[in-house]
Protein backbone atom coordinates (compact mmCIF):
# COMPACT_ATOMS: atom_id res chain seq x y z
CA UNK A 362 0.00 0.00 0.00
CA UNK A 363 2.65 2.53 1.04
CA UNK A 364 4.87 1.91 -2.00
CA UNK A 365 1.99 2.67 -4.37
CA UNK A 366 1.36 5.96 -2.60
CA UNK A 367 5.05 6.88 -2.95
CA UNK A 368 5.00 6.00 -6.64
CA UNK A 369 1.90 8.09 -7.23
CA UNK A 370 3.44 11.00 -5.34
CA UNK A 371 6.59 10.71 -7.46
CA UNK A 372 4.53 10.76 -10.63
CA UNK A 373 2.65 13.82 -9.43
CA UNK A 374 5.93 15.53 -8.59
CA UNK A 375 7.33 14.71 -12.04
CA UNK A 376 4.19 15.96 -13.71
CA UNK A 377 4.40 19.19 -11.74
CA UNK A 378 8.07 19.71 -12.62
CA UNK A 379 7.66 19.05 -16.34
CA UNK A 380 6.09 22.42 -17.23
CA UNK A 381 8.88 24.13 -15.27
CA UNK A 382 11.59 22.30 -17.24
CA UNK A 383 9.85 23.03 -20.53
CA UNK A 384 9.45 26.65 -19.45
CA UNK A 385 13.18 27.00 -18.69
CA UNK A 386 14.13 25.57 -22.10
CA UNK A 387 11.73 27.93 -23.84
CA UNK A 388 13.06 30.88 -21.83
CA UNK A 389 16.64 30.09 -22.86
CA UNK A 390 15.62 29.90 -26.48
CA UNK A 391 13.94 33.25 -26.09
CA UNK A 392 17.02 35.21 -24.93
CA UNK A 393 18.74 35.62 -28.32
CA UNK A 394 15.73 37.66 -29.39
CA UNK A 395 16.89 40.60 -27.24
CA UNK A 396 20.49 41.42 -28.30
CA UNK A 397 19.81 45.16 -28.09
CA UNK A 398 20.17 45.15 -24.31
CA UNK A 399 23.66 43.65 -24.54
CA UNK A 400 24.67 46.02 -27.32
CA UNK A 401 23.65 49.09 -25.35
CA UNK A 402 25.81 48.55 -22.25
CA UNK A 403 29.36 48.95 -23.72
CA UNK A 404 28.50 52.50 -24.80
CA UNK A 405 28.08 53.66 -21.22
CA UNK A 406 31.12 51.94 -19.69
CA UNK A 407 34.06 53.82 -21.36
CA UNK A 408 33.00 57.02 -19.58
CA UNK A 409 33.93 55.55 -16.21
CA UNK A 410 36.95 53.53 -17.33
CA UNK A 411 39.78 56.14 -17.49
CA UNK A 412 39.95 56.31 -13.69
CA UNK A 413 39.84 52.54 -13.46
CA UNK A 414 42.93 52.06 -15.66
CA UNK A 415 45.69 54.40 -14.46
CA UNK A 416 48.31 51.71 -15.00
CA UNK A 417 48.69 51.30 -18.74
CA UNK A 418 51.16 49.24 -20.66
CA UNK A 419 54.18 50.55 -22.52
CA UNK A 420 54.88 50.24 -26.22
CA UNK A 421 58.35 50.76 -27.65
CA UNK A 422 59.14 52.62 -30.87
CA UNK A 423 62.68 52.67 -32.22
CA UNK A 424 64.11 55.76 -33.87
CA UNK A 425 66.49 54.60 -36.55
CA UNK A 426 68.39 56.72 -39.09
CA UNK A 427 66.03 57.96 -40.69
CA UNK A 428 62.67 56.50 -39.71
CA UNK A 429 60.39 55.55 -36.85
CA UNK A 430 60.06 51.81 -36.41
CA UNK A 431 57.17 51.05 -36.45
CA UNK A 432 55.96 54.18 -38.25
CA UNK A 433 52.33 53.52 -37.26
CA UNK A 434 51.41 52.12 -33.87
CA UNK A 435 47.88 51.41 -32.62
CA UNK A 436 47.44 51.43 -28.83
CA UNK A 437 44.59 51.54 -26.32
CA UNK A 438 44.04 54.73 -24.36
CA UNK A 439 46.31 54.99 -21.30
CA UNK A 440 49.28 53.39 -23.03
CA UNK A 441 52.74 54.94 -22.75
CA UNK A 442 54.89 55.07 -25.86
CA UNK A 443 58.64 55.06 -25.27
CA UNK A 444 60.84 56.12 -28.16
CA UNK A 445 64.49 55.09 -28.14
CA UNK A 446 67.03 56.62 -30.48
CA UNK A 447 68.84 53.57 -31.76
CA UNK A 448 70.39 55.53 -34.61
CA UNK A 449 73.87 57.02 -34.87
CA UNK A 450 72.77 60.67 -35.07
CA UNK A 451 70.42 62.99 -33.20
CA UNK A 452 66.64 62.96 -33.78
CA UNK A 453 63.41 64.15 -32.13
CA UNK A 454 59.89 62.81 -31.69
CA UNK A 455 57.63 65.83 -31.99
CA UNK A 456 53.82 65.87 -32.12
CA UNK A 457 52.40 67.82 -35.04
CA UNK A 458 49.65 68.97 -32.65
CA UNK A 459 52.30 70.03 -30.09
CA UNK A 460 51.14 67.37 -27.61
CA UNK A 461 54.71 66.25 -26.97
CA UNK A 462 58.21 67.21 -27.99
CA UNK A 463 61.26 65.26 -26.99
CA UNK A 464 63.68 68.00 -28.07
CA UNK A 465 67.06 66.72 -29.27
CA UNK A 466 67.59 63.03 -28.55
CA UNK A 467 71.15 61.80 -28.68
CA UNK A 468 71.88 58.19 -29.67
CA UNK A 469 70.66 55.98 -26.82
CA UNK A 470 68.26 58.57 -25.38
CA UNK A 471 64.65 57.65 -24.58
CA UNK A 472 61.48 59.75 -24.42
CA UNK A 473 58.07 58.67 -23.14
CA UNK A 474 54.56 60.06 -23.55
CA UNK A 475 51.31 58.64 -22.15
CA UNK A 476 48.26 58.89 -24.41
CA UNK A 477 45.14 59.73 -22.42
CA UNK A 478 42.91 60.72 -25.35
CA UNK A 479 41.62 58.65 -28.24
CA UNK A 480 42.53 59.83 -31.71
CA UNK A 481 45.13 59.77 -34.46
CA UNK A 482 48.30 61.65 -33.62
CA UNK A 483 50.88 62.43 -36.28
CA UNK A 484 54.44 63.24 -35.36
CA UNK A 485 57.80 63.78 -36.98
CA UNK A 486 61.44 64.42 -36.40
CA UNK A 487 61.90 68.18 -36.63
CA UNK A 488 65.49 67.69 -37.82
CA UNK A 489 64.47 65.35 -40.64
CA UNK A 490 60.95 66.25 -41.89
CA UNK A 491 60.77 63.05 -43.93
CA UNK A 492 60.73 61.04 -40.70
CA UNK A 493 57.01 60.65 -40.05
CA UNK A 494 55.09 58.60 -37.53
CA UNK A 495 51.50 58.07 -36.40
CA UNK A 496 50.09 56.92 -33.08
CA UNK A 497 46.49 55.67 -33.24
CA UNK A 498 44.86 55.65 -29.79
CA UNK A 499 41.67 53.62 -29.43
CA UNK A 500 39.17 54.32 -26.63
Ligand SMILES: [Cu+2]
Nearest residue numbers: 452453486489
Ligand atom coordinates in the same frame (compact mmCIF):
# COMPACT_ATOMS: atom_id res chain seq x y z
CU1 LIG B 1 65.67 62.67 -37.27
